[in-house]
Amino acid sequence: MTYLLQQLLNGLQLGSIYALIALGYTMVYGILQMINFAHGDLFMVGAFALFVAASVLGLPFVPSLLLAMIATAAIGVLIERLAYRPLRSAPRVSAIITALGVGLFLENLVNALSPYPKHVPTLLSNHSWVLAGVTISSIQIWIIVLAGILVLGLDLLVHRTKVGMAMRAISWDRTTAPLMGVPVNAVISLTFGIGAALGAAAGVFYALAYPIIDPYMGVMVGWKAFISAVVGGIGSIRGAVLGGLILGAVEILVAAFLPSTGRDLVAFALLLVLLVLRPHGILGRPRPVKA
Amino acid sequence: MNAPFLQIRDLEVAYGRICAVRGISLEIAEGEIVTLIGANGAGKTTILRAISGMVPYTGSIVFGGMDLHGVPAHRRVALGIAHVPEGRGIFSNLTVAENLSLATWGRRDRLGIKADLARVHALFPRLAERAPQMAGTLSGGEQQMLSVGRALMSRSKLLLLDEPSMGLSPILVRDIFRVLREINATGTTILLVEQNAHLALQLAGRAWVLQNGRVELTGPAAALAGDPRVREAYLGG
Numbered sequence A: 001m002t003y004l005l006q007q008l009l010n011g012l013q014l015g016s017i018y019a020l021i022a023l024g025y026t027m028v029y030g031i032l033q034m035i036n037f038a039h040g041d042l043f044m045v046g047a048f049a050l051f052v053a054a055s056v057l058g059l060p061f062v063p064s065l066l067l068a069m070i071a072t073a074a075i076g077v078l079i080e081r082l083a084y085r086p087l088r089s090a091p092r093v094s095a096i097i098t099a100l101g102v103g104l105f106l107e108n109l110v111n112a113l114s115p116y117p118k119h120v121p122t123l124l125s126n127h128s129w130v131l132a133g134v135t136i137s138s139i140q141i142w143i144i145v146l147a148g149i150l151v152l153g154l155d156l157l158v159h160r161t162k163v164g165m166a167m168r169a170i171s172w173d174r175t176t177a178p179l180m181g182v183p184v185n186a187v188i189s190l191t192f193g194i195g196a197a198l199g200a201a202a203g204v205f206y207a208l209a210y211p212i213i214d215p216y217m218g219v220m221v222g223w224k225a226f227i228s229a230v231v232g233g234i235g236s237i238r239g240a241v242l243g244g245l246i247l248g249a250v251e252i253l254v255a256a257f258l259p260s261t262g263r264d265l266v267a268f269a270l271l272l273v274l275l276v277l278r279p280h281g282i283l284g285r286p287r288p289v290k291a
Numbered sequence B: 001m002n003a004p005f006l007q008i009r010d011l012e013v014a015y016g017r018i019c020a021v022r023g024i025s026l027e028i029a030e031g032e033i034v035t036l037i038g039a040n041g042a043g044k045t046t047i048l049r050a051i052s053g054m055v056p057y058t059g060s061i062v063f064g065g066m067d068l069h070g071v072p073a074h075r076r077v078a079l080g081i082a083h084v085p086e087g088r089g090i091f092s093n094l095t096v097a098e099n100l101s102l103a104t105w106g107r108r109d110r111l112g113i114k115a116d117l118a119r120v121h122a123l124f125p126r127l128a129e130r131a132p133q134m135a136g137t138l139s140g141g142e143q144q145m146l147s148v149g150r151a152l153m154s155r156s157k158l159l160l161l162d163e164p165s166m167g168l169s170p171i172l173v174r175d176i177f178r179v180l181r182e183i184n185a186t187g188t189t190i191l192l193v194e195q196n197a198h199l200a201l202q203l204a205g206r207a208w209v210l211q212n213g214r215v216e217l218t219g220p221a222a223a224l225a226g227d228p229r230v231r232e233a234y235l236g237g
Ligand SMILES: Nc1ncnc2c1ncn2[C@@H]1O[C@H](COP(=O)(O)OP(=O)(O)OP(=O)(O)O)[C@@H](O)[C@H]1O
Pocket: B015, B016, B018, B019, B020, B038, B039, B040, B041, B042, B043, B044, B045, B046, B047, B086
């Protein structure tokens, strides 16, 4: 029983990271109906930005986190502006291929700048406590609490503010939104920026837990987060969080109780089964047809 | 001499190789109600889209003395142009209240917004009743009310309306036209596109009749309503 609880706690930590990345996929899909396949690599960029902030600039944890989020947000905005915006009315497959290309570009750029894996310095002292037989570490608490705050903040932004309203309006009808005075391009840029910043936060948290980072770390994690977004219902903020938590828990439990080589197999099998049962994901709704 | 409120010169709009508007000039004075009538495909919607900045055009559109060339659609709203688009353009995934609130984007005058919301609710009590409901669940007529109400929330000086009577029952059409008269009485200039030429010519002071992207006839609405060519083509003989 305590073993199960322990694994669920570890699953919550991993799931929080997936959830943060999944939010970026789901936000961009929500607003542009486009899958930003470069998003997993922004997670990696976030981890490297943390490395630069902490190791090169010598900043402490919180400023390093903020710097990583801001720098990655700027890169996310730039990618949209330079690579995706010119293709906005092109066939969707062009945008997907471009996104894959941008991802490869980011991986190779970082690889060129940093050919060897990097070790992120220890930024947080790691205490652990044992509660009812379950070991909980201070890094785990940081990750889960900060991820929770970011998720809640985003949910409030999207559902309770005018900017969020504008994002939802653009998602429904991008051509009519300007007639409300909404600067559509600026809101789309902001969406990419926020998604990238959340992905960067995930990269930072990941590097806290697994401090060896390399330019390809975003590939598999990115796929898992993408699966999370789809499982939860792509386009749905709450679905992305739910999907991330489910995937994190499933993965850790599979690794704990089955041969660990089955981990990714189960993740992808989950995607396939769910897509058959619920093509729109758990919280996703089929898009109503526009009148 | 005062610059006209809205002045359009040699407007041309093409969609790819299709020329929808072929050199139209018109002027509207502040406080007027003007209507554009014409057969399907005559270019009425396209003219409104050019004014609100939804399509690229050649020629000039000057609003309140300012040439709108290169001004993006969302900035034109801030300048005072509201457009009720063809087919309503309701955001079905937002509530009724959110649809109205979104149209106040960029406004900071909380009290003014509150007063405008009260005015819209007074004009269309149904929208107050349905405030928390998803806009996509409204009936067609209610969506039309929302679309007009939304345009009023931006405190526009010029209101562009594209077939506000489309799909509405005669009673609702009458209500909407009554509201348009009230809005105009408070100082809003109206450019109305209508299939219902009867009603449009009753409401408007002046009218333009378009055909194939060109102006066919223009003059006081009352005179056009009596013109045999208009009677035959648009008023059913
Ligand atoms: N997006 C578009 N792409 C290509 N052609 C278009 C587009 N929109 C309009 N057109 C063409 O431009 C011409 C004018 O269209 P417009 O919508 O302005 O007509 P309208 O006078 O509003 O007609 P209706 O009374 O049917 O609404 C038509 O021939 C139409 O087929």
